[in-house]
Amino acid sequence: EAGVAQSPRYKIIEKRQSVAFWCNPISGHATLYWYQQILGQGPKLLIQFQNNGVVDDSQLPKDRFSAERLKGVDSTLKIQPAKLEDSAVYLCASSLDLIQPQHFGDGTRLSIL
């Protein structure tokens, strides 16, 4: 089966600019997650969707980050405006449901200049 697809793989922007990431989960997976991973740390959950509804966004910096899941399939994560501390890898994961193992894409490496 095809894995989780993410694009772009790399992005370099200047602070205060905006950026968007795209994720296509594994077919049939109801739950979708966006994580932020800083080098040397474990993933930090930003937002969790069940179908097209938000389950948890308590750690999403809502003044600058937004996310949506279109028709319960693809998802986009946006940062506007970006700050230097947003430099990280943004990982998308999906699972069959809330309790099943999560499967990850290869992430987008974001560098803020």
Added chain:
Amino acid sequence: EDQVTQSPEALRLQEGESSSLNCSYTVSGLRGLFWYRQDPGKGPEFLFTLYSAGEEKEKERLKATLTKKESFLHITAPKPEDSATYLCAAQRSDSNYQLIWGAGTKLIIKP
């Protein structure tokens, strides 16, 4: 506060030298303990889920075990291709079954 701690941070072994990685957890209402492997530039790859103390799971040279306070990932006669960062995560039985992640152990196997 829920917490997952992995040790050591990094481990260098010679090819064929067996060892164990530790994952200690403090989670109220543990539903399961997950192990993932992460290669540089890649997303985490799912390895195992353990649900109850005493449970063991194996995959090739890897064996994961679980107690009430910690989990171990035993690696037997490792090869250079086993080099990666190994992450563990504890899944809560409430709070939308979210994963509490450790920071990982970077394993380097020298030929």
